[in-house]
Amino acid sequence: MCDLQKTKISLMVNGINIDDKAMQYIKKQFGERYYNNDYVTTTGLMIDLGNNYYVTSRLEKKSSNLLTLNKKRFFLKQGNKTKSVSLWTPWWVKVKNISKNYQKVLDTNIVNAHFDRARISPITGCNNHCCFCSQNAEKYKKNSIKDMEKNLKIILKDDRINHVLISGGSPKICDLKYLTKVYEHFCKKFPKYEFDVMTMPRGFDSYTDRSQYYDYLKHLKDIGVKGLSVNLELYDRKICSKYCKEKYVIGRDNYFYFLKIAGEIFGSHHVRSGLIVGLESEDSTLKAVEKICECGCMPMLSPYVPYKNIGSYPSLELLYDVYNKSQKIITDHNLNLAPLCVKCKHNTL
Numbered sequence: 001m002c003d004l005q006k007t008k009i010s011l012m013v014n015g016i017n018i019d020d021k022a023m024q025y026i027k028k029q030f031g032e033r034y035y036n037n038d039y040v041t042t043t044g045l046m047i048d049l050g051n052n053y054y055v056t057s058r059l060e061k062k063s064s065n066l067l068t069l070n071k072k073r074f075f076l077k078q079g080n081k082t083k084s085v086s087l088w089t090p091w092w093v094k095v096k097n098i099s100k101n102y103q104k105v106l107d108t109n110i111v112n113a114h115f116d117r118a119r120i121s122p123i124t125g126c127n128n129h130c131c132f133c134s135q136n137a138e139k140y141k142k143n144s145i146k147d148m149e150k151n152l153k154i155i156l157k158d159d160r161i162n163h164v165l166i167s168g169g170s171p172k173i174c175d176l177k178y179l180t181k182v183y184e185h186f187c188k189k190f191p192k193y194e195f196d197v198m199t200m201p202r203g204f205d206s207y208t209d210r211s212q213y214y215d216y217l218k219h220l221k222d223i224g225v226k227g228l229s230v231n232l233e234l235y236d237r238k239i240c241s242k243y244c245k246e247k248y249v250i251g252r253d254n255y256f257y258f259l260k261i262a263g264e265i266f267g268s269h270h271v272r273s274g275l276i277v278g279l280e281s282e283d284s285t286l287k288a289v290e291k292i293c294e295c296g297c298m299p300m301l302s303p304y305v306p307y308k309n310i311g312s313y314p315s316l317e318l319l320y321d322v323y324n325k326s327q328k329i330i331t332d333h334n335l336n337l338a339p340l341c342v343k344c345k346h347n348t349l
């Protein structure tokens, strides 16, 4: 593992402290809203470490990672090592210069962006109740296509954005058809952008009726969806039942069945499945990595971010080990660790 990957992992787990001089300069450049205030896994300062390494690092006064400023250049101090880094100008700073009233209309429950990818949320909140997730703290609400489109158009004024994720929360069964309508609308209306969809295994109107999976996935491909994120999260059945009840009920067999078909229809490099590293044993995570690869899809590894006093950040040693062992499994299957977009790796291993 290279030094930059280690630096990135440390910033994900330990966060970043900003000294006063650097802070004053950041606020002068970006304003009071200088970091992305979002879900627990996506909140923080967006940093470009160089050589195609990007990270979102939460602000943590006690962190041993210190951001300093010298002659208008930022430096990251880690122990006795110092490295020059850049900050990613947040999209709202870019957009502000174009659209003065953007703050009046922009709702980050509906759209947000991290580096070069925008995110649309057709559902605010989530019908699931995964214990570690801050998204379901919001009240469940279906967002209208009109509102999503209005907000997306504003965020796309940041011309660095080149792809879009239509994200969770997960819809109620009665809203499954609405989500399909949303996918159809955006893929057709914005053909310039690649759209990925985050979804649980599902058909047209059911999560568990496997007989619909093939036709539904074909439909998504036909309407122009480019890729899928079908996040298993946890492999261990007991732990999954504790932390992700609804995903447990759908069952990992349905996840693997859905992933296998999705890999065949979309191609291996367009289907990923996210795993949380640090809430279950290393052995379980690695089994999941193997199973996802056997389905012909790409595993994605997300270090656990503690929420509501559940668990703690995984150790650096565990993350290094899971990363190295997973890379070996994935390479043996001729696959890649997801996501493929280097900037979208800002919060994954």
Ligand code: SF4
Residues within 6 Å of the ligand: 126, 127, 128, 129, 130, 133, 134, 135, 136, 168, 169, 170
């Ligand atoms: S399904 Fe996804 S968005 Fe919904 S609660 Fe679980 S982790 Fe959060």
